[in-house]
Amino acid sequence: MKVAVRRLLVAAVPVLALALSAAGCGIHEQTQRWYPADNGVNTEAGDIGLRNVQVISDGEGTATVVATLTNRGAAEDELVEVRIGDVTAELADGPVEIPVSGITDLGPDGDRVDGFDVDADPGHTVAVEFRFGAAPRTTVRALVRPAEGQYAEALPAEQRRPSEAPGDGAPTEEATGAPADEATNGAEPPGDEPTGGPADEPTDEPTD
Structure with a gap:
C-alpha cells in the first residue's frame, strides 16, 4: 500500500511542475500585456521604474512624452x-512628484511634458533623458508615434511655434525722403531791385 502511494506521489511531481511552469508563463505574459514591447520602452532608474516611454509628434517640431x-x-x-533629443521639454506644472509605491502618468491624461522645436519624425526613435531629484538620470531611445488614433489629442491644444525675436518682421517704414519743402505760397520772391538812378530833377532855374 505504501509503495503504491509513493508511486503516485512520484508520478504527480512532474505534473505539478508542469502546472507551475504553465502558471508562471501566464503571469509573465500578463505582465507583458501591461507594458507591451511594441508600445513603448521600459527601463529602470534606481528605484524609479519607467514604463511605456514613447514620444508623440506632429513631425513639425511639437512633441509630447507619454510614460x-x-x-x-x-x-x-x-x-x-x-x-527630447537636444531640446529641454517643458514640465507644464513644474517638477512631477513620484510618491512611494505610487504611479505617475506623463502625457495628455497626466502631467504634461511637451517639447517644441523638436527634431522627432514619426516612425523613428529619439533620445529621451529623464532627470530626477534623487534617482540617477537615465536616457532611453523612444519610438516616435504620429498624433493620430488613440494619440490624436495627445499634443498640446495650443501648439506653440518659435516666437519671432523682438525686432523681427517687417520694420515700420520710416520717412526716408527729404524734408518737405517749406511753403512758399503767398511769399513773393524778391524782385529785381531797381538799378536805374532816381528820375532827373529839373535843373533849369526859372528865367527872369
Missing part, C-alpha cells in the same frame, strides 16, 4: 527635467 513612472523606494522622488 508611466513608478516608485518602489522608501522615499518619494520627483522628475525635475526631461530632454
Whole structure:
C-alpha cells in the first residue's frame, strides 16, 4: 500500500511542475500585456521604474512624452527635467512628484511634458533623458508615434511655434525722403531791385 502511494506521489511531481511552469508563463505574459514591447520602452532608474516611454509628434517640431513612472523606494522622488533629443521639454506644472509605491502618468491624461522645436519624425526613435531629484538620470531611445488614433489629442491644444525675436518682421517704414519743402505760397520772391538812378530833377532855374 505504501509503495503504491509513493508511486503516485512520484508520478504527480512532474505534473505539478508542469502546472507551475504553465502558471508562471501566464503571469509573465500578463505582465507583458501591461507594458507591451511594441508600445513603448521600459527601463529602470534606481528605484524609479519607467514604463511605456514613447514620444508623440506632429513631425513639425511639437512633441509630447507619454510614460508611466513608478516608485518602489522608501522615499518619494520627483522628475525635475526631461530632454527630447537636444531640446529641454517643458514640465507644464513644474517638477512631477513620484510618491512611494505610487504611479505617475506623463502625457495628455497626466502631467504634461511637451517639447517644441523638436527634431522627432514619426516612425523613428529619439533620445529621451529623464532627470530626477534623487534617482540617477537615465536616457532611453523612444519610438516616435504620429498624433493620430488613440494619440490624436495627445499634443498640446495650443501648439506653440518659435516666437519671432523682438525686432523681427517687417520694420515700420520710416520717412526716408527729404524734408518737405517749406511753403512758399503767398511769399513773393524778391524782385529785381531797381538799378536805374532816381528820375532827373529839373535843373533849369526859372528865367527872369
